[in-house]
Amino acid sequence: MNVTTTSRHGWENDPLLTVENLTMRFGGLVAVDNLSFTVGRGDITALIGPNGAGKTTVFNCVTGFYKPTEGRIVMRHGPGRRDEAVEELTDSAARYARQDDGAVFLLERMPDFTISRTAKVARTFQNIRLFGGMTCLENLLVAQHNPLMRASGFSIAGLLNLPSYRSAAKNAKDRAIYWLEQCRLIHRADDPAADLPYGDQRRLEIARAMCSEPHLLCLDEPAAGLNPRESAELNDLLQFIRAETGTSILLIEHDMGVVMKISDHVVVLDYGRKIADETAEAVRNDPKVIAAYLGVDDESEIEDEEIRADLHRGEQQAGTEGGEA
Amino acid sequence: MAGETESGTGQEQPVATTQPEGAQIKSEERADAPNLVVDTGPSGLSERLKQAAVATFVTAVLGFFFLPIRTSIAPGGLDITWRWSLYALALIFAFFGKLLVDAYLLSPAGPRVRAMVSGLFILGFAVLYAWHPLGDILFGTGQFEELLGSVLIGVVFGAILLGLVLLISRATGKIGTPATGVAAQKKADRITSFGTWSLRILFVVALLLPWIVMFLFPNRDRQLIDISILILTYVMLGWGLNIVVGLAGLLDLGYVAFYAVGAYAYALLAQYLGFGFWMALPLAGLFAALWGLVLGFPVLRLRGDYLAIVTLAFGEIIRVVLLNWSDFTGGPDGIGRIPKPTLFGIEFNRGEGGFADIFGLDYDTIHRFIFFYYIIFVLALITHFATMRLRRLPVGRAWEALREDEIACRSLGINTTLVKLSAFSIGAMFGGFAGSFFATRQGFISPESFTFIESAIILAIVVLGGLGSQIGVVFASIVMIGGIELLRNIGFMSVVFGENFDPTQFRMLIFGLAMVLIMVWKPRGLISARQPSAVYKERKSIGADVVAQGEGH
Numbered sequence: 001m002n003v004t005t006t007s008r009h010g011w012e013n014d015p016l017l018t019v020e021n022l023t024m025r026f027g028g029l030v031a032v033d034n035l036s037f038t039v040g041r042g043d044i045t046a047l048i049g050p051n052g053a054g055k056t057t058v059f060n061c062v063t064g065f066y067k068p069t070e071g072r073i074v075m076r077h078g079p080g081r082r083d084e085a086v087e088e089l090t091d092s093a094a095r096y097a098r099q100d101d102g103a104v105f106l107l108e109r110m111p112d113f114t115i116s117r118t119a120k121v122a123r124t125f126q127n128i129r130l131f132g133g134m135t136c137l138e139n140l141l142v143a144q145h146n147p148l149m150r151a152s153g154f155s156i157a158g159l160l161n162l163p164s165y166r167s168a169a170k171n172a173k174d175r176a177i178y179w180l181e182q183c184r185l186i187h188r189a190d191d192p193a194a195d196l197p198y199g200d201q202r203r204l205e206i207a208r209a210m211c212s213e214p215h216l217l218c219l220d221e222p223a224a225g226l227n228p229r230e231s232a233e234l235n236d237l238l239q240f241i242r243a244e245t246g247t248s249i250l251l252i253e254h255d256m257g258v259v260m261k262i263s264d265h266v267v268v269l270d271y272g273r274k275i276a277d278e279t280a281e282a283v284r285n286d287p288k289v290i291a292a293y294l295g296v297d298d299e300s301e302i303e304d305e306e307i308r309a310d311l312h313r314g315e316q317q318a319g320t321e322g323g324e325a
Numbered sequence: 326m327a328g329e330t331e332s333g334t335g336q337e338q339p340v341a342t343t344q345p346e347g348a349q350i351k352s353e354e355r356a357d358a359p360n361l362v363v364d365t366g367p368s369g370l371s372e373r374l375k376q377a378a379v380a381t382f383v384t385a386v387l388g389f390f391f392l393p394i395r396t397s398i399a400p401g402g403l404d405i406t407w408r409w410s411l412y413a414l415a416l417i418f419a420f421f422g423k424l425l426v427d428a429y430l431l432s433p434a435g436p437r438v439r440a441m442v443s444g445l446f447i448l449g450f451a452v453l454y455a456w457h458p459l460g461d462i463l464f465g466t467g468q469f470e471e472l473l474g475s476v477l478i479g480v481v482f483g484a485i486l487l488g489l490v491l492l493i494s495r496a497t498g499k500i501g502t503p504a505t506g507v508a509a510q511k512k513a514d515r516i517t518s519f520g521t522w523s524l525r526i527l528f529v530v531a532l533l534l535p536w537i538v539m540f541l542f543p544n545r546d547r548q549l550i551d552i553s554i555l556i557l558t559y560v561m562l563g564w565g566l567n568i569v570v571g572l573a574g575l576l577d578l579g580y581v582a583f584y585a586v587g588a589y590a591y592a593l594l595a596q597y598l599g600f601g602f603w604m605a606l607p608l609a610g611l612f613a614a615l616w617g618l619v620l621g622f623p624v625l626r627l628r629g630d631y632l633a634i635v636t637l638a639f640g641e642i643i644r645v646v647l648l649n650w651s652d653f654t655g656g657p658d659g660i661g662r663i664p665k666p667t668l669f670g671i672e673f674n675r676g677e678g679g680f681a682d683i684f685g686l687d688y689d690t691i692h693r694f695i696f697f698y699y700i701i702f703v704l705a706l707i708t709h710f711a712t713m714r715l716r717r718l719p720v721g722r723a724w725e726a727l728r729e730d731e732i733a734c735r736s737l738g739i740n741t742t743l744v745k746l747s748a749f750s751i752g753a754m755f756g757g758f759a760g761s762f763f764a765t766r767q768g769f770i771s772p773e774s775f776t777f778i779e780s781a782i783i784l785a786i787v788v789l790g791g792l793g794s795q796i797g798v799v800f801a802s803i804v805m806i807g808g809i810e811l812l813r814n815i816g817f818m819s820v821v822f823g824e825n826f827d828p829t830q831f832r833m834l835i836f837g838l839a840m841v842l843i844m845v846w847k848p849r850g851l852i853s854a855r856q857p858s859a860v861y862k863e864r865k866s867i868g869a870d871v872v873a874q875g876e877g878h
Contacts (some may be wrong), residue, residue, distance in 0.1 A: 129733040
């Protein structure tokens with residue numbers, strides 16, 4: 001089933017998320033067709049493909065916004081493959097199983113909000129979904145709803161303003177301020193999110209997702225609409241997130257500059273099927289990928305040029321800047 | 326007036342830029358006005374006059390069969406009475422009303438045009454006043470002076486009301502508009518301190534209101550305190566509904582159901598189990614909260630219009646059940662003899678052991694009114710402080726986040742089902758408290774008191790006040806409930822419309838008019854700015870244009 005089922009890749013040995021035989025049908029349309037891939041722990045994994053390839057559908061299945069027609073999506077906390085636990089869980093009716101040193105989750109069985117709350121998968125959206133009328137700080141506090149809710153004793157300790165809640169609230173605010181600083185949004189902390197420029201909104205959405213302390217951060221086109229300088233800053237931010245928190249990142253992206261520079265692992269989709277699953281370098285030279293992205297022969301020349309230049313730019317950036325990192 | 330030329334009202338004459346501060350306020354005002362009207366509004370005086378003439382003509386044509394001709398039954402058939410004075414007055418009002426509304430609200434004119442229009446209006450009346458023959462021809466001999474006096478009272482009353490609202494909304498709503506420069510910053514600070522000070526004064530006035538009323542209006546104190554109690558009841562209901570509609574963004578058209586549940590819970594507990602008010606009050610809140618959960622469950626999946634329709638139906642279901650379950654609730658006859666609350670066991674009765682007796686006062690029914698006033702005052706304050714506290718807790722932030730974007734909420738691990746249910750049940754609980762207070766104040770309740778129109782009034786208060794704004798609800802309640810009660814005492818309208826005119830019959834018409842005016846002038850309510858629930862460095866209020874409204878609006 002998997003083209004590259006070899007243990008030479010780190011993501012096969014220590015997977016965080018495995019998507020197995022995922023199929024999603026909308027009526028007669030097969031958006032995702034028998035897709036399997038793995039997200040390695042601590043990796044930055046990119047999901048790329050032409051428009052309409054089914055990338056966002058995969059995201060929606062992973063984060064529970066769609067229930068997949070078929071397939072299994074396993075999320076693991078704690079190191080190792082945990083194959084036995086996964087099989088045991090699959091045979092049972094449970095949604096997840098806690099173990100001594102971690103847990104396994106079957107995401108396709110879980111409602112959307114528990115995927116973020118329990119399985120610790122956070123996401124951003126292709127069309128930014130911020131709480132526009134709330135300030136940046138409030139946006140980040142909303143993301144810490146569940147721990148705060150427990151600390152507020154389901155509002156009773158909070159209404160009485162007990163010390164336990166006060167300290168939890170202070171911690172939450174500190175965490176929010178930390179992420180605002182990391183995303184260089186601290187000067188806009190008291191401004192409504194809707195007033196931020198586009199690039200800042202993208203970063204705020206990432207900061208908000210990070211405030212929910214995820215194990216896996218799913219980013220849907222984080223670089224869309226950013227200028228080259230902002231894209232470079234985004235690269236730094238994502239690499240900082242991985243280095244600082246150990247959060248694994250799964251991203252959908254069209255900007256090859258971002259993809260090629262920071263990804264450890266690239267999965268390429270076309271018409272809902274996987275056509276490549278390799279390191280960034282191997283994918284760049286894969287003829288199938290080039291054909292899917294560039295089209296064959298008769299496609300419009302202008303588009304080809306743009307994408308070719310894009311790919312080329314990505315190569316160059318990865319080549320020149322890869323050495324420094 | 327740089328703001329004028331910038332926002333493109335189409336005024337041709339070049340105007341000097343003098344006061345940047347004033348210009349900024351101007352452009353802020355302009356930002357609030359709907360652009361659509363600003364763009365198409367009349368510009369020069371001649372254009373304005375032409376438009377006013379058109380409006381007058383339309384009024385003349387449309388009103389011809391309604392205003393000057395009146396048929397009445399006379400011996401031997403129908404009789405026609407001609408009321409030319411009314412017709413003339415309506416046309417004059419149409420002409421000047423259009424001019425004034427244009428100049429001040431719809432397409433604000435420069436000071437010159439405003440002065441001219443206002444001057445013309447005053448001049449017109451002055452000429453009529455000085456030149457009696459014309460006044461007598463138009464309005465009948467001797468009628469004009471009386472009419473003028475009445476109109477003046479009306480104008481002054483309206484101006485005071487409008488001024489009050491403008492002042493308050495500017496003081497509380499414009500705190501965080503982007504201020505540039507030191508002068509603007511200073512002004513913002515001044516306005517902020519003025520806002521907090523005016524609110525403090527308002528609080529003190531509310532606290533001492535019974536004494537103020539007794540001092541100023543010794544002959545009408547009962548009536549005025551009673552109106553204040555009514556207003557505070559609606560303030561409390563408005564604050565309760567504000568949680569559901571303003572914070573969580575779920576449009577609830579059946580809020581009166583919880584009011585009814587609270588009222589009937591107390592009445593029935595008192596009737597069947599002999600509960601007193603203070604014992605029944607928390608239970609009434611609890612019952613209402615449970616009904617909030619019951620109502621919440623079926624509407625969880627609904628969005629938009631469907632949500633509104635189902636909540637509307639639920640409100641009616643409760644009323645119909647109360648109406649038809651005669652054995653238990655008394656049906657249309659209602660429940661009477663509901664016990665009054667006691668002050669730590671002391672009743673407000675005449676004679677031995679009553680409040681007046683124990684404290685050595687002369688018995689006076691006003692004691693009970695004052696007691697009621699403070700009960701509802703405290704209940705309303707509890708509602709307010711609980712709401713303000715909840716807004717800063719995770720559950721309150723989740724309500725607001727739900728209003729802003731439900732999908733983003735779910736992506737952050739928030740159980741939107743529980744969040745919606747908590748909003749419904751907590752909002753319902755405060756409605757239940759208010760309901761049991763209503764039952765004890767009235768002493769008699771029947772399903773008649775809980776019709777849809779009550780829901781509509783409470784919702785109107787919340788919408789007029791500004792969704793999510795606590796102080797806006799207070800002003801809206803004063804205007805909607807107090808204003809209508811005041812209408813009873815204003816005689817000038819009977820001069821215009823005839824002796825038998827009862828303004829309270831036109832409650833709904835005035836409601837509608839107030840709604841239309843507010844929607845044109847301040848589409849997001851009197852106080853539309855949102856105050857953030859958490860602050861890093863500087864508290865800035867958030868303009869209504871970026872705040873979402875939630876489902877069903």
